[in-house]
Amino acid sequence: MAFLEIRNLEKTFGNVKVLKGIDLEIEEGGFLVLVGPSGCGKSTLLNSIAGLETTTGGTISIGGKVIDGLHPSQRDIAMVFQSYALYPNMTVGGNIAFGMEIRGVPKPERDKAIAQVAEMLQIGHLLDRKPSQLSGGQRQRVAIGRALVRDPQVFLFDEPLSNLDAKLRVDMRTEIKRLHQRMGTTIVYVTHDQIEAMTLATKIAVLKDGLLQQSGTPAEIYNNPANLFVADFMGSPAMNLIPVTITKNGSGVSISTNRDEMEPLALGIPNAPAGLAAHDGKEVIFGIRPEALTDRDGADRNAKNIAESECLIEVVEPAGSDTFAVTRLGKKQVTARLRADVNVVAGQKTKLAFNLDKAVFFDPANGQRIL
Amino acid sequence: MSTVAISERRKTGAGGSRTLNRIVIYGLLAFFALVYLMPLFVMLVTSFKTMDEIQSGNMLALPQSPTFEPWVKAWGETCVGLTCAGIKGYFWNSIKMVVPAVLISTLLGALNGYVLTKWRFRGDTLVFGLMLFACFIPFQSVLLPMATVLGSLGRFGMTLRNATGYSFGFGNPTVNLVFVHVVYGLGFTTLFFRNYYEAFPTELIKAAQIDGASFFQIFRRIMLPNSLPIFVVTVIYQFTNIWNDFLFASAYAGTGDAMPMTVALNNVVNTSTGVVEYNVNMAAAMIAALPTLLVYIIAGRYFVRGLMAGAVKG
Known part of the structure; x- marks a missing residue:
């Protein structure tokens, strides 16, 4: 049985159906990339897994446990946002520790966890700075650090690299892949960049207009596209x-x-x-x-x-x-x-x-x- | 290449009229600055003059022998109605009214803005529209209904006092004024904060939710610490309005010990015991104006910045 299971997921905003019955799953330790053009529903799907959007039908389960209706903080997930969403009034250390602080983790333990994550991401020298004093790449690291420190069952990434310049984006992509290999935690990653999808994923899900077009390994998607849309969307230059x-x-x-x-x-x-x-x-x-x-x-x-x-x-x-x-x-x-x-x-x-x-x-x- | 040439020509050709423009602009600015500063100047110099000097001399002349006497008298001795103990008591009355009224209305406005932008519900724009309506209701039209409400609160206070021996502030004129100003100010403070929070990144709230922060934890730890500019704007706006209010003050606390500064000042000027002491009146007026002046000077640089932030995103 798969680790993260999405069954017949539906979501409507008013009269608009954004997700039209999505069935998707990823095994434990997998790297699932949701890819598609803007407005295809990939971010809505991610927010539904995070619990930031209420769904109108279907179920989501992590590790065999149905998480529908649970508060985002109780789903054992961590999320990295496109805009990094660092709290501007707190230092880097404060940002990373905020979740633990809310959960009432004692200070010595918090400091230990911060130090551990800071070392892993090489942001130790930035801990006392405010987010406004950081470069884009550094902010991205801190945002990832804030997610890492939770040690969740599933990481959710919402277009984390789209605000970085081209060179940095390639570096961070490699770093995310390395991080995944080292931690072995399940990741769900949203992007509109098909190269990111190809390089990072163990499994790609191509979405369009709220429908799953095809899901499979990068090689399957690339070599055996299920329809014209997938064939045209994946690969550069295009097929x-x-x-x-x-x-x-x-x-x-x-x-x-x-x-x-x-x-x-x-x-x-x-x-x-x-x-x-x-x-x-x-x-x-x-x-x-x-x-x-x-x-x-x-x-x-x-x-x-x-x-x-x-x-x-x-x-x-x-x-x-x-x-x-x-x-x-x-x-x-x-x-x-x-x-x-x-x-x-x-x-x-x-x-x-x-x-x-x-x-x-x-x-x-x-x-x-x-x- | 050709565009450079054109702009060069424009620069040299417009040289003469640019200087003229500058002269006209600065001339007008200086003129209006003078017009606005004149009354303040007259008030200030008059408040430092003796009565003899006022009666014999020029209104614009600087004081010959500057004296603090009128200020001391205004603060501690001048007659307000029948009591002659200066305006100091009324000054503190105003402070006691303004500080809680400003803080409560600002905090509630922030909370409203937070809910109306980040915890949207069905009909939130309608609710916001209705709250905005409060900004357009003229003061006069609520005088009588509010008096009725305050009367009921007063009677409730009496009942409480009879039952428990303590009225919990119900019926207290200062509490009444705080209540009125909070209710009347909510429309404005909500408008300010809603427009500010509209541009506040929602992803921060989502991140805090995933971190497990509750509704009020997000408000206190994320929203409020990042609202300094709009906080300052709202405080200045509310402070000035409430401190300067005369209508509500005279209607609901126009007599007695809770009378605020504005009403007291009016009574100082209107109390006729022989000679009109212009210097004392001016000093009293200056004292009455000082707190708002101070608030502007201390927080003023945030005022324009915050107003612009709200205006552009509004």
Whole structure:
């Protein structure tokens, strides 16, 4: 049985349904990341776990104990807020100890706990300062320290890194991951940044419009997206989604799409799964990640189905480690990820390799995955 | 490049009219400062003059032989109505009324603001609207109803006294005035604090809730310590209004020992025993104005800051 269990959770504000029956669970010591665009309900879900929002249906349990209706302080959780929410009138030490003070923990014990957390986060020299005297990264550490000192069953993080600048965000991300590995406490983490989700999570839950789109390990979400939304949302640059027509071709199929200023693109998949052949003559959405669309020599040598085709390169974007080349297929802009030193020129044709082992297909009508 | 050139030209071209603008602005400011300071100046110099000097000399002239006599007389000897023991007793009456009235109305306003912004309930905006209404009710229209209420409280006090031997303040004129000012001030103090707390980050309250703090612990430990600017604004506003109030003071404590300073001052000026002692009257008026002046000087720099904070977010 899972450690944190959310069953059929619903929440309405007036007439608006914000959460429409969420079912989600995470094992003890797991790192669950709730990700989705703004307004998808991820923060509401987190606040519901914290008890800061009352739910209108469903149950939440931690460690087998149903916590619905319990006051936030009795749920054995700790939360780190986006704005850090440090009490401006108290010192760093006072902030960290406030919860213990309220619970009536004696002063020597409090001081010991503060010192322990301060050492872990290297904020010992800041304990007597006020939050206004700290930098953003330091405030973030103190906010995490205030959560750590509670030693809760579940940590809740509400977009904790979104107020930091890009460099610091990457550093803190690593630090949070290291902290999780060391403590082994269950974490629920909200973000709209899919890279944060990929790097931190042991399990990702993608939400949209109050509905759970897909949940699974980062690799599952990335390689096997359940629908067009997940495919498009996760990954940067985003997955290429190209409308193609399926034609049955002996035991295999061929997929084709029109191109501007060039003959149509046609790729053959010799031993395609039967599911795809069933769509003979129909239009489907063909999804391929930029790293599966490469120059000929950069293609995965272990792949079974590699199709090659001349493509007109519109834009070349060298990124140092790789070079991204943009072409156009079926009126869609398509990004290929080439090796950094490959010789491509904008406006010229280059042979690109499509790794069709990694291809995914969606039904254009409802956006669901076909194969 | 071209924008730089344009702004350069503008600067040099506007040079002459800028100096003129400065002269007009500072001239007007100086003029109005003079107009406002003149009465204060006359009061101050008159209060340090002897009666002979006032009757013979120029109103604006500085005192020839400055004397503290009028101040001493105003404080301890001058006649208010029939008793001639100065205004000191009435001064303390006002202090005894103002301090509790200001503190209670400010604290209740803070509590109201806290509830109306951080513990929202159905119809909270309606409640706030109704409370705001209190700001627009003219004093005069509540005089009679309030008198009836105070009368009932007085009778209740009598009953208590008969039963227990102690009235618990019911019917005491000072307590009555505190009550009236608290009720009348609540609309304003609630407005101030609500607008201030509206911009107060709600995540702090959530964090404190997770830390296990109760409703009043959050109020006392988180809200109040972070409300200094608006606290100062409210205290100045309430202090000035209540100290300067004449209508309620004269209506509910206009006679007798609990009479506040404003009413006493009026009686000093109106008491006619031969010569009108302008210097004593002026000294008494200065004494009456001193506390509000002090409050402004001590807390004034917060006043503008706090008003702006409330105004922008309102």
